[in-house]
Amino acid sequence: MPAPLRQTELGEALRACRSAFLGVGAMSLVINILYLTGSFFMLEIYDRVLPSRSIPTLVGLMILAAVLYMSQGLLDLIRSRILVRVGSALDEMLSARVYDVVIRVPLITGSRGEGIEPVRDLDNIRSFLSGMGPGALFDLPWLPFYIAICFAFHPLLGLTALVGAVILISLTVVTEYLTQAPARRASSLAVRRQDLVSASRRNAEVLVAMGMAGRVGKLWNESNRAYIESNQQTSDVSGGLGAIAKVLRMTLQSAVLGVGAYLAINQQATAGIIIAGSILSARALAPVDLAIAHWKGFVVARQSWKRLNTLLAKLPPVSTPTLLHDPSRRMSVESLTITPPGQQKAVVQDVTFALEAGHGVGIIGPSGSGKSSLVRALVGVWQPLRGKVRLDGAALDQWSSETLGVHIGYLPQDVELFAGTIAQNISRFEDDAGSDHIIAAAKEAGVHDLIIGMGDGYDTQIDDRGSVLSAGQAQRIALARALYRQPFLVVLDEPNSNLDSEGDEALTRAVLSVRARGGVVVVVAHRPVGIAGVDFVLVLKDGRAQAFGPKDAVLDQVLKRTPSQAPVKIVADGGTKS
Secondary structure, three states, rough: OOOOOOOHHHHHHOOOHHHHHHHHHHHHHHHHHHHHHHHHHHHHHHHHHHHHOOOHHHHHHHHHHHHHHHHHHHHHHHHHHHHHHHHHHHHHHHHHHHHHHHHHHHHHOOOOOOHHHHHHHHHHHHHHOOHHHHHHHHHHHHHHHHHHHHHHHHHHHHHOOOOOHHHHHHHHHHHHHHHHHHHHHHHHHHHHHHHHHHHHHHHHHHHHHHOOOOHHHHHHHHHHHHHHHHHHHHHHHHHHHHHHHHHHHHHHHHHHHHHHHHHHOOOOOOOHHHHHHHHHHHHHHHHHHHHHHHHHHHHHHHHHHHHHHHHHOOOOOOEEEEEEEEOEEEEEEEEEEEEOOOOOOOOOOEEEEEEEEOOEEEEEEEOOOOOHHHHHHHHHOOOOOOEEEEEEOOHHHHHOHHHHOOOOEEEEEOOOOOEHHHHHHHHHOOOOOOOEEEHHHHHOOOHHHHHOOOOOHHEEEEEOOOOOOOHHHHHHHHHHHHHHHOOOOEEEEEOOOOOOOHHHHHHHHHHHHHHOOOEEEEEEOOOHHHOOOOOEEEEEEEEEEEEEHHHHHHHHHHHHOOOOOOOOOOOOOOOOOO
16 A cells, blocks of 8 residues: 555554554465475476376375465465455545544535535555455565575576566556546546536436536537546556566566576476476566556556545534534624625624523525525534634534534425434434424424325435425425424525425424524525514624614615614614614
């Protein structure tokens, strides 16, 4: 594998498998000694059996060779299985961590281009460890051992084998040099191609309805052609040099036979040495030949190793903070300034407000005013540039994501459900979720009757796009998911964008229900009906708070547009001031 193992998570994972690697190394020692069986068998046949015409000696040698060959095959099988299990163990140790990184990357860097590349990188590393490449790398250090035995037979035989080894190792270096650039390019193009396919799948209706499928298809063809060309270039280089290496190895074997024949003619070697030297030289260079043949997989695994190491270092594991009491009294926002992940420009600046238990706020404002950005910070998925969001005085970063999620219900603007049953989606795929909590959340969202009217009720299966549901039904089920287990803070971003009048009424009842049980509700809405159940309103414009206070007072101010009237703000006693 690549370079010295620094103190990285991947390095630590491999170090955890060091006992397995030591076992593989020990088996490689025995296997490579057993590889001498063929050479010495032929040496004994030609130099001992044939001159003596001894059948018992021949039979004894054949039985011994058969036992040694079977031992070699068994050890080779065990070594291969150990390497497969090392790859599986590495995947098991890192898969949860890699999944966590896949989720966190777009929330921290803002980049969605990497997609599932970290998962593919881990797959590439596991596939390489499970293949024949590592076996060749373990056998490579034994090349000098075989050449030394060739020298022991005769210096000319050893020199011939050494020249062949130098040529093949040079080919390995050339392979490394020529495959680096096309392999990197192919990896980058593979990501771009995958992203285009995913976007096309998500927007299939738009592509067909507006006649864009052909034009976007051309982009796909260009991207796919570039990927195929880069991949083909890498395969051509490694495959071509592999073929050359194979020919050179066979040529070397014949050369050793020729040198041996010359030595035999001059009575400097026996016939057995000729055959044994030929077999031994071929065996010496077999790992080089095999390494070249699997060089493409090695290069891909090494690039994946570097990318994954870099990404894991950028996103270290999140420590688990001290467990706090469940929030139940107050949510406050203090001078909150937000920049989207990976960007520099602030989209929300110095927003401050507070809500006590049982209150709800509607956030209104024109498109692009920062409403959705603000609610992403309120639920903790975006980290603010400045300021804090607090629940009962504790900043959100004092909670772990898993713990905080229990106390937060979030309905994003773009609703996504996951493959599974409706009950699983409402319960957030909680283990051993109680049906009472699931049904209670559905009733609070006003979607219980809709669900039981379906063929399988709560056990109705949906895919990850919610294809069996209409947009409004999916939105109402997502609302039930947000209300599951009665979280303290419920944040709804455009919750009525796909709802009819019945859905609007159910939404208002749900908001009032949350407030009645002592929760805090934040609703982003463009239509007045969306904020019917709240008692406060926050007006945003250009990322700044223009007004905050009791709903009727603020709406009256906004609708009348009286320039002389100062923004309405909340004060400590719950009243208002101008």
